[in-house]
Amino acid sequence: MNYIDIIGLFAGACITLSTIPQIIKIWKTKKVKEISLRMFCILTFGIAMWIVYGILKKDLPIILTNSISFILNLIMVYFIIYYEKE
Numbered sequence: 001m002n003y004i005d006i007i008g009l010f011a012g013a014c015i016t017l018s019t020i021p022q023i024i025k026i027w028k029t030k031k032v033k034e035i036s037l038r039m040f041c042i043l044t045f046g047i048a049m050w051i052v053y054g055i056l057k058k059d060l061p062i063i064l065t066n067s068i069s070f071i072l073n074l075i076m077v078y079f080i081i082y083y084e085k086e
Helices: 003-017 020-029 037-057 060-084
Strands: none
Touching: 003 060, 020 060, 037 060
């Protein structure tokens, strides 16, 4: 692994981990009134496209970090849909 891959992994980790505090907050408060479902759906779709791009380029940092982000954003979408009903 070269320094460029390390920079990519670090950048991706920062972006990926930034979603976790929001997920925890929603899980604890069960409040999603101020969160846009449309924005998270578009973001999740964009992340899926980054995964495809990473696969086509055979770029592990892009594939790895965006795959984790994709899962975390799917959790956000689920929480928004689930807690919006309450």
